[in-house]
Amino acid sequence: MATTKDNHRPSSRSLRALYVAALVFSGLAVAVVYWRDPNQAGNYPTCPFYAVTGLYCAGCGSMRATHALSHGQLWMALHRNPLLVLSLPFLAVSFVAWTRRVWFGVVPSRRLAQGWIYGIFALFVAYWILRNVPLWPFSSLAPTSP
Amino acid sequence: MYCPNCGTFNDDNNFRCVQCGNILQQAGPPMAGGYGGGDQEPAFIPNYLVQAILTTLFCCLPLGIVGIVYAAQVNGKNGAGDVEGAMAASQNAKLWSSISFGLGLAFLVFNVILQVAT
Numbered sequence: 001m002a003t004t005k006d007n008h009r010p011s012s013r014s015l016r017a018l019y020v021a022a023l024v025f026s027g028l029a030v031a032v033v034y035w036r037d038p039n040q041a042g043n044y045p046t047c048p049f050y051a052v053t054g055l056y057c058a059g060c061g062s063m064r065a066t067h068a069l070s071h072g073q074l075w076m077a078l079h080r081n082p083l084l085v086l087s088l089p090f091l092a093v094s095f096v097a098w099t100r101r102v103w104f105g106v107v108p109s110r111r112l113a114q115g116w117i118y119g120i121f122a123l124f125v126a127y128w129i130l131r132n133v134p135l136w137p138f139s140s141l142a143p144t145s146p
Numbered sequence: 147m148y149c150p151n152c153g154t155f156n157d158d159n160n161f162r163c164v165q166c167g168n169i170l171q172q173a174g175p176p177m178a179g180g181y182g183g184g185d186q187e188p189a190f191i192p193n194y195l196v197q198a199i200l201t202t203l204f205c206c207l208p209l210g211i212v213g214i215v216y217a218a219q220v221n222g223k224n225g226a227g228d229v230e231g232a233m234a235a236s237q238n239a240k241l242w243s244s245i246s247f248g249l250g251l252a253f254l255v256f257n258v259i260l261q262v263a264t
Contacts, residue, residue, distance in 0.1 A: 044257075045253065045254065045257035047206040048206055048207070048253055049206045049207060049208075050206070057206045057207070057208070058202050058203060058211075059202060059203045059204055059205065059206040060206065062203050062204050081203070083203070084203050087199060087203065090199075091196065091199070091200075094195075094196045098196075101190075107190045108190065111193075111221050111224070111225070112195070112221055113221065113222075113225070114218045114219070114221050114222030114225065117193075117195060117214065117217050117218035117221060118215075118218045120195075120199070120214060121211065121214045121215055121218060124199075124202060124211055124214060125211065128208075128211075
């Protein structure tokens with residue numbers, strides 16, 4: 001039976017270690033981006049996708065958006081990567097659910113329906129394509145928008 | 147084993163008796179990670195959706211997008227009772243997000259080394 005084969009599930013202890021590691025890693029990353037300005041050319045490498053294709057990816061501007069957010073500039077972050085800012089509430093809810101699962105063993109009772117996740121997929125693909133269109137409503141999605 | 151309730155012979159791995167539905171595996175050790183063995187709700191199978199989204203937003207590669215598709219399959223198949231299929235999709239979701247994360251990290255480390263060296 002399937003329930004005996006779920007050895008891909010990490011043990012509780014390694015899950016907790018992973019939780020702490022992810023938090024430390026994220027904290028350090030935000031601290032670096034807070035202090036070292038990504039708007040300054042040469043401070044960080046260019047996005048590999050942009051370097052190769054000359055097109056923006058869904059993640060272009062994420063570092064600058066994170067920098068803006070860490071300095072409390074929500075409006076600036078929206079200009080650099082609106083999808084990142086839009087994802088924040090979802091990421092926050094998921095973080096709470098993850099915390100409850102790892103530290104209190106609370107298994108989420110409600111999962112996102114398949115259709116909703118395909119919707120997220122469509123949103124990301126559309127965003128990836130449209131932010132490269134150099135026409136007004138779409139050009140505001142580009143990371144260089146004023 | 148024989149069902150203690152109705153006496154019907156069952157395969158040792160059966161969770162419920164094929165005849166009367168009596169739960170046979172109750173005495174088993176609790177599952178790792180504190181997951182309860184709920185018998186009506188589908189089991190919790192991680193879909194790695196957050197990892198897929200984060201690697202798409204921060205690793206600048208189209209690979210995280212593949213992880214989102216697999217995340218949808220995990221929830222879809224798990225909801226439909228296809229536990230094996232959901233677990234396979236879960237493994238794939240984890241794999242693609244990991245590759246995306248690994249490549250993004252490798253790219254960053256490579257660039258830092260390059261910058262320090264020159």
